[in-house]
Amino acid sequence: MPAYADLAAHFARAAALANSIGILQWDSDTMMPKGAAETRAESLALLRVLHHGMVCDPKVGDLIAGAEAESGLGDWERANIREIRRLWTVQTALPADLVEASSRAVSRCEMAWRKARAEADFPALLPLLAEVLSLQRQIGIVKGEKLGLSPYDALLNDYEPGGRSARIDALFDDLAAFLPGFTQEVLEAQARRPAPLPLQGPFPVAAQRALGLEMMQVVGFDFERGRLDVSTHPFCGGADNDVRITTRYDEADFARALMGVMHETGHALYEQGRPQAMVHQPVGQARSMSVHESQSLLMEMQACRSREFLAFAAPRMRAAFGGAGPAWEADNLYKLYTRVERGFIRVDADEVTYPAHVILRYRLEKALIGDEMPLAELPAAWNAGMRDLLGITPPDDRVGCLQDIHWPSGGWGYFPTYTLGAMTAAQLFDAARRAVPEIPGAIARGDFAPLLAWLRENVHSQGSLLETDDLLTRATGRPLDASVFKAHLLRRYGSEATAH
Amino acid sequence: MPAYADLAAHFARAAALANSIGILQWDSDTMMPKGAAETRAESLALLRVLHHGMVCDPKVGDLIAGAEAESGLGDWERANIREIRRLWTVQTALPADLVEASSRAVSRCEMAWRKARAEADFPALLPLLAEVLSLQRQIGIVKGEKLGLSPYDALLNDYEPGGRSARIDALFDDLAAFLPGFTQEVLEAQARRPAPLPLQGPFPVAAQRALGLEMMQVVGFDFERGRLDVSTHPFCGGADNDVRITTRYDEADFARALMGVMHETGHALYEQGRPQAMVHQPVGQARSMSVHESQSLLMEMQACRSREFLAFAAPRMRAAFGGAGPAWEADNLYKLYTRVERGFIRVDADEVTYPAHVILRYRLEKALIGDEMPLAELPAAWNAGMRDLLGITPPDDRVGCLQDIHWPSGGWGYFPTYTLGAMTAAQLFDAARRAVPEIPGAIARGDFAPLLAWLRENVHSQGSLLETDDLLTRATGRPLDASVFKAHLLRRYGSEATAH
Structure with a gap:
C-alpha cells in the first residue's frame, strides 16, 4: 500500500477509537449511573492509552515521511499529512511519565477543587494546583522545545x-x-x-x-446525525456523524436553556x-x-x-x-x-x-x-x-x-x-x-x-x-x-x- | 510480576474493552441516531478486533501455563485460570479468515433476512443462510477438534x-x-x-x-448501577456495575412491558x-x-x-x-x-x-x-x-x-x-x-x-x-x-x- 493510503487507513482506525471515546464520554455526562464511575474511568483510560499508542505508533513517522515524498496527491491529502504531522509531533514529544504524572495530579486537583470552591478556600487548593501548574509548565517546555515556541504558546497551540x-x-x-x-x-x-x-x-x-x-x-440541526440531552454542564460532544449536545433546564428561566441550546447547536x-x-x-x-x-x-x-x-x-x-x-x-x-x-x-x-x-x-x-x-x-x-x-x-x-x-x-x-x-x-x-x-x-x-x-x-x-x-x-x-x-x-x- | 497477577491484570484490561463494547452496543440500540450507524459499526468492529487480540495475545498462553504451575492460589484464582484457559482455547482455535468470512456472511444474511421475513420468502434467503450455516459448521468443526466435541456441541459450548x-x-x-x-x-x-x-x-x-x-x-434492582430505557428488542446489557435493561411500551397492553421489565430485571x-x-x-x-x-x-x-x-x-x-x-x-x-x-x-x-x-x-x-x-x-x-x-x-x-x-x-x-x-x-x-x-x-x-x-x-x-x-x-x-x-x-x- 502506498504510504499515504496506509497512513490514512491508520488514522481512520484512530478515529474509530476516538469516536468510541466521544460516545463513552457523552454517556458519562448524561446517562451513566453513579456507581459505574470507576468501571467507566478504567474503560476511558484504556481507550485513551490505545489511541495515544496509535497516533505514536513507530510506523507513523516513516509513513508521514513516505507520504510527504509521494507525488500526485491533492490539496486535501497534503493538508491531511500536515495535520497528521502536527498531531504526531506534539503527541510523541511528551515522555509517558510526564503524561501520567500530569493525569494523576489533575485527578487529585479536580477533587480538591470541588471542595475548595464550595468552601472558598484557596490555600487548601494551592499545593495541588501548584503541582498541576508545574507539570503543565513542564509540558509546555517540552513541547515548546520541539516546536520552537514559548511554554505558554506551546500549550495554546494544542487548542x-x-x-x-x-x-x-x-x-x-x-x-x-x-x-x-x-x-x-x-x-x-x-x-x-x-x-x-x-x-x-x-x-x-x-x-x-x-x-x-x-x-x-x-x-438546521440534523437529527438523523445528532441528539439533545441533559447534563450538569452543557456541551457539544459525541462522534463523527453523531453530534450530541446537552443543556440543563431552569423552570424559572427558559431563556438560559434556550440560548444555551442555540449556542451548542452552533458548535453542532x-x-x-x-x-x-x-x-x-x-x-x-x-x-x-x-x-x-x-x-x-x-x-x-x-x-x-x-x-x-x-x-x-x-x-x-x-x-x-x-x-x-x-x-x-x-x-x-x-x-x-x-x-x-x-x-x-x-x-x-x-x-x-x-x-x-x-x-x-x-x-x-x-x-x-x-x-x-x-x-x-x-x-x-x-x-x-x-x-x-x-x-x-x-x-x-x-x-x-x-x-x-x-x-x-x-x-x-x-x-x-x-x-x-x-x-x-x-x-x-x-x-x-x-x-x-x-x-x-x-x-x-x-x-x-x-x-x-x-x-x-x-x-x-x-x-x-x-x-x-x-x-x-x-x-x-x-x-x-x-x-x-x-x-x-x-x-x-x-x-x-x-x-x- | 508473578504469572497469575500478570494474567489477571491483562484480563482486567480486556474487561475495560468489553465494557466499552457493552455500552456502545447499548447506545446503538437505544440512543444512537440512525445516521451514525456506519461510524458506529467501524468503532465496534475495531474494539472487537482489539478485544480478540488481547484474549489471543501470544503471551497469554505462557501466562496461563505459568499461573497453573503457581502454588498458593485460592479457589477463585484457580477457577479464574480455568475460565481464562477456556476462553483462550476457543478464541485461539479459529483462524482469522474464518472469523472474518463468518462475520461478512452474517452481515449479508441479516440484511436479506429482514426482507425475506417481511415477504415470507424463504427461497430468497436460502443461499445466504446456507453460507452462514456452512461457516458455522466449519467453526463448529474447528472448535470441536480442539475440544474433542461434535461440531454442534462445540457451538453450544460457547453459550x-x-x-x-x-x-x-x-x-x-x-x-x-x-x-x-x-x-x-x-x-x-x-x-x-x-x-x-x-x-x-x-x-x-x-x-x-x-x-x-x-x-x-x-x-431489588440497584439504580446506582443500572438504568431502564426503551429499545425495539428488549435486552439486558451494559457493563460491569452498569447494568442496563430495556423494554418497549404498548399503550393497549401494559402487562407485556411490565412482565418484560421483570424478566430483564431478573437478568440484571x-x-x-x-x-x-x-x-x-x-x-x-x-x-x-x-x-x-x-x-x-x-x-x-x-x-x-x-x-x-x-x-x-x-x-x-x-x-x-x-x-x-x-x-x-x-x-x-x-x-x-x-x-x-x-x-x-x-x-x-x-x-x-x-x-x-x-x-x-x-x-x-x-x-x-x-x-x-x-x-x-x-x-x-x-x-x-x-x-x-x-x-x-x-x-x-x-x-x-x-x-x-x-x-x-x-x-x-x-x-x-x-x-x-x-x-x-x-x-x-x-x-x-x-x-x-x-x-x-x-x-x-x-x-x-x-x-x-x-x-x-x-x-x-x-x-x-x-x-x-x-x-x-x-x-x-x-x-x-x-x-x-x-x-x-x-x-x-x-x-x-x-x-x-
Whole structure:
C-alpha cells in the first residue's frame, strides 16, 4: 500500500477509537449511573492509552515521511499529512511519565477543587494546583522545545494551532482599552431607559425541551446525525456523524436553556458540516477552538439574540408557555436577552462583559506558566484584575479565582479561545451579511438556510484544510482583528443603539 | 510480576474493552441516531478486533501455563485460570479468515433476512443462510477438534460451557413426550372455565414506565448501577456495575412491558450480584446462558406471575392506571397472566407452549449443523415439527422458520438455553422455597429480600466459580432434570389447579 493510503487507513482506525471515546464520554455526562464511575474511568483510560499508542505508533513517522515524498496527491491529502504531522509531533514529544504524572495530579486537583470552591478556600487548593501548574509548565517546555515556541504558546497551540500570545496580546490590549469605558457607557444608557418587563414562570421542562428541539430544527440541526440531552454542564460532544449536545433546564428561566441550546447547536452545525470525505481524518476535523467557539457565538449571540430572530421566535415562545401581554413582545424579549450587567461569574456574563473575564484569565495564566508570578498571589491578582477590567471586587474566591474548572483540570492555554471566538464570530457574520444581504431578513422569517449555506461553504466544509488565518482571510477578506467585534458591540449596545 | 497477577491484570484490561463494547452496543440500540450507524459499526468492529487480540495475545498462553504451575492460589484464582484457559482455547482455535468470512456472511444474511421475513420468502434467503450455516459448521468443526466435541456441541459450548446435546436430548425428549398431551389438557380445562376479563386501556407510556421502575425497585434492582430505557428488542446489557435493561411500551397492553421489565430485571439482578472482587475477571462473569435465563424466568415466571406477587401488585396497577372493577382484582390478573394459547410466534408464547418452540429449533439446528438435513427442507421440517409439538401449522414462513434472527445472525447452539433456563428456574425457585419457607409470603407483601438473598448467595455471587452442574447441585441438591419444571406446570396450569 502506498504510504499515504496506509497512513490514512491508520488514522481512520484512530478515529474509530476516538469516536468510541466521544460516545463513552457523552454517556458519562448524561446517562451513566453513579456507581459505574470507576468501571467507566478504567474503560476511558484504556481507550485513551490505545489511541495515544496509535497516533505514536513507530510506523507513523516513516509513513508521514513516505507520504510527504509521494507525488500526485491533492490539496486535501497534503493538508491531511500536515495535520497528521502536527498531531504526531506534539503527541510523541511528551515522555509517558510526564503524561501520567500530569493525569494523576489533575485527578487529585479536580477533587480538591470541588471542595475548595464550595468552601472558598484557596490555600487548601494551592499545593495541588501548584503541582498541576508545574507539570503543565513542564509540558509546555517540552513541547515548546520541539516546536520552537514559548511554554505558554506551546500549550495554546494544542487548542489553537498557529495561535501565538504576541498576537493575542495585541488583540486583547485593544479590547481591554475599549471595554471598561464602553461598559460604563452601556450601563449608564441602560439605566436611563425603562427596564425590560420580566417573564412570569414557571416554564415546564417538557415545553422548554420541545421549544429547544423546534429551534434546533429551524437553524438546521440534523437529527438523523445528532441528539439533545441533559447534563450538569452543557456541551457539544459525541462522534463523527453523531453530534450530541446537552443543556440543563431552569423552570424559572427558559431563556438560559434556550440560548444555551442555540449556542451548542452552533458548535453542532460545525461538527455536522465537516467534510464527509475526510470526516474520519485529521484534516476533516474542526480547525481550532477559536473557530469552534465562533460558530456557537455566531449562532447564539449574532443570530439568535438579534431583533430579527426574536421577532420570529416571540410568537413561538408565547405558544410554548402560554405567554401573553407586553412582556412577551419581541421588543421586550430583545431588551431582556441583550441586557448587560457586571458580575463575578464568567459563565453568566453577557456579550459585553464576557471578554473582560477572559482577558483576566489569559493574562494570569500566561504569567503563571511563564513563572512571572507566584501562584500564591493569584487571588490578589485576580481581584485586582476584576477591579481594573470590570470595576467590581469578588467578595470571596468562590466567585473569584476558584470559579472555573479549567486550571485544576489542566486546561491551560484554553481561555483566550473564547474571546478570539467572539471576535471571529462577529467578523464572519459581518462577512456573511455582506456576501448574502438577505440573511437578516431570512432569519426574521425563521429561514436559516442562507446563513447556513454560507457557513457550510466558508467554514464547516473546510475542516482543517487551511490554517486559521487563511480560513478567515478567504471567508472575510482579512485575518482576525478586533474592529468588527467592537463595531458590533457599539451597534447593539452603544448609546446610539435603539431600545437601549 | 508473578504469572497469575500478570494474567489477571491483562484480563482486567480486556474487561475495560468489553465494557466499552457493552455500552456502545447499548447506545446503538437505544440512543444512537440512525445516521451514525456506519461510524458506529467501524468503532465496534475495531474494539472487537482489539478485544480478540488481547484474549489471543501470544503471551497469554505462557501466562496461563505459568499461573497453573503457581502454588498458593485460592479457589477463585484457580477457577479464574480455568475460565481464562477456556476462553483462550476457543478464541485461539479459529483462524482469522474464518472469523472474518463468518462475520461478512452474517452481515449479508441479516440484511436479506429482514426482507425475506417481511415477504415470507424463504427461497430468497436460502443461499445466504446456507453460507452462514456452512461457516458455522466449519467453526463448529474447528472448535470441536480442539475440544474433542461434535461440531454442534462445540457451538453450544460457547453459550453453555459444559453443555452437551446428548444430555439435552434426554431432557427435551422427556418434555416433548409430556407437553403435547398436557397442553391439550390445559386448553380444555381453560375452555371449561370463564375467560378472564380484559383490562381496558389505553395505558399511558409514562405511567407504564413509572410502574416498571417501582417494581424494579421492589425486587431489588440497584439504580446506582443500572438504568431502564426503551429499545425495539428488549435486552439486558451494559457493563460491569452498569447494568442496563430495556423494554418497549404498548399503550393497549401494559402487562407485556411490565412482565418484560421483570424478566430483564431478573437478568440484571444476576449481573449486579456478580462477585465484586472478581467483577472484571472471567471467573466473575455469569456462569452460562441457561443460568442467565433461569434468573430472568425465575423472576418473571416463577415470582411475578405468581398469585402472591399479583396480590401485591394489583392495587399498584390500579393506582398506576386508575383501574377499577372486577377486571383489576388479583384473581382476574392471575388468570390473564397465566393464560395459555397455541401460537406460531416464540416470543409471544406462554410458559407452557414456549418449550415446544425451543425443542423444535434445537432439533432442527442440530440436524442442520450435523449435515443430516438439507437446508432447503427447513420450511417443511419446521411446519411438521409445529404440527407434532403444538398441533398447529404456520400459514407461511414469516410466522414459521423465518421468525427469529438467531440463525441468520450466526447464533447456532443458543436456542436450547431458553428451555434449560426455564427448567433451571423452576428447580432453583423450588429449592429456595424449601430452604426459606417465608419466600412466597414475603413476595405477597412486596418483600423480595428473602428470595434475593438466597439467589445472591447461591447463584449471583458464585459467578463462574463452579461448573453449571456443580452450581445447581450445590444450590438444589442435584443436577438439572425436568421433573420440577413439569411439577410447576402441573401445579399452576394442570386440571387440578384452581382458577384454571
